[in-house]
Amino acid sequence: MELLHPWRLDLPPQVRDKPVLSLVLPCYNEQDVLPETTRRLVALLAALDAAGSIGPGSAIYYVDDGSLDATWRLIGEYAAVSPAVCGIKLSRNRGHQNALLCGLMTVPGDVVISLDADLQDDLDAIPRMLAEYRAGCEIVYGVRRRRDSDRFLKRVTAEAYYRLLAGMRVQVQFNHADFRLMSRRALEALRGYDETHLFLRGLVPQLGYRTAVVEFERAARFAGTSKYPLSKMLALAWQGVTSFTAYPLRLITGVGALVSLGSLLLATWALGIRLLTGQAVPGWASSVIPMYLLGGVQLLSLGVIGEYLAKVYESTKRRPRYHVESVCGSRFEREAP
Template sequence: MTTVHTSVVVPCFNESEVIGAFHAELVAALEPTGTVFEICYVDDGSSDRTRIHLLDLAAADPRVRYTSFSRNFGKEAAMLAGLRMSCGEVVVLMDADLQHPPELVPRMLELHRHGFDQVIAQRDRSGEGPVRRTLSRAYYGLVRRFMEVEIVDGAGDFRLLSRRAVDAVLSLPESNRFSKGLFSWIGFDTVSFTYQNVQRAAGQSKWGGRHLLNYGIDGLLSFNSRPLRMAIHTGLWLFLSAVCYALWIIANVLLDGVDTPGYATLITAIVALSGIQLATLGVIGEYVGRIYHEAKRRPHYVVRETNTSRAAASARELTDAASRQ
């Protein structure tokens, strides 16, 4: 049996308009390298004809494997399923919308041959609006300051992992997964290169402002407990401020007599303290919710169908038939 060298994991969600063009470009990029490869597509519960296209690709090309979820479980679950599917000595993660150029994969394989366990294709910010660019830089600056792992601006999911790096990622059991952080946390020798940002070939982006905000919050909470520590520091500073303010009032009373406190000051203090308390409860609630989610130990996804299981079932049937003869 031929050993697969390169597995390409491709999460898909409503990519029927571009999946055919992507597959053709990826195969055209991989075949000249002479490597034995497989392409592992994961349909994340698409509502369009993505699953039908994957069925056709798998029927036409034996190097294609696919898994289809019973519903949309999110990109993190799709990447996890793809990593579990992969059999290659190296695994390349990339999107199907052609914003991750397939022609860069041979360069990633070449860098891996120089001994790197992770090769990261880091996009620049060309073509983005000034607001999004500014917010992205501010977020990554915040991440570098508060998170326990190093995440570089522009370093996304488009990367190559060696088999031992993949095994390390798969050994991490958490349900609330933030893959950028996990890839950084496992370590190993890593190299990156920059490529020019590419627009989607077709369809619409699945990452709107709300999704990006939630994803950013997940990242900040997944790899540090500093928001809880900040709540403690804020409480201590408020306590010290209250003590100082009380001493100032006592000094005024002793020096100038009793003075009537201002109504505006009282309302401002109540509103400010209430806001801080609610924000602190929200932070605590996020962590408690994550603990609750982990304690349920539900699977990361539910598989609707996969040609991998069909192939395995066929192999078992052939083996059983041969043993009976």
């Protein structure tokens, strides 16, 4: 599904003052939190409209990522009674990043703000994001001020991961997830990136343009359970590393050099023991230690190289990242592509 409007990229000042705002929320099994989320977002749009901060046509767009519960039914019910609510249903679960990209590439609007449906992103930060947009920024990052609500292990590992990416020269905004504002200009630039393995936190900074940061306090999940268990978090973290830097491959080269140097030193030591003391067990140092050491390094290296080759293989197939099964909401009915 393509963009619903031929939105102008060169916006006059009056359009920046009252932009058409689209809120994009990926959803997966969010039936418990959806009623409260809808209530708060509809009230937010009404308040922004009354304050003259947004223009007519601003709306909420839920992207149902193949939910197995009543999420899509609820979205349809809310869309039937409120013109400010619309829904996009994917044909199957494609993952948070693909669902988010579907929303960004499909919905209309002068500005699009992406956020989670679990109400952990602070809605009070949205007016401040719009203020930065009116000041001329094309991308505004919502950044957590603190991570006090996280458990100790998650807080330490998350901050270490951001520092690791920075150390590998990957451009990411520290403590930023997917709570961000993007202008139509930035979205059209993002459309040109044909990435198979999505890591939007690293991809958006590649666009350039004028950016700003709005800090907020992340709240506890209002209802339901997290859709990002440890396994998915680790997979996303690995995606960020392998999609934006060849550092692991260069690290293998460094490890190979160190192992070669270590093997040379070990051989010198074993030879010295054999010649000077005569107490060395014949064949032990020259076979067992190098065998285990080199075997482990080789397996690790093959695994990292295989991961990069797998990404190349999957990218060459150029399969669609998602399929839209259906849509709902008055915005789609009046402005069908």
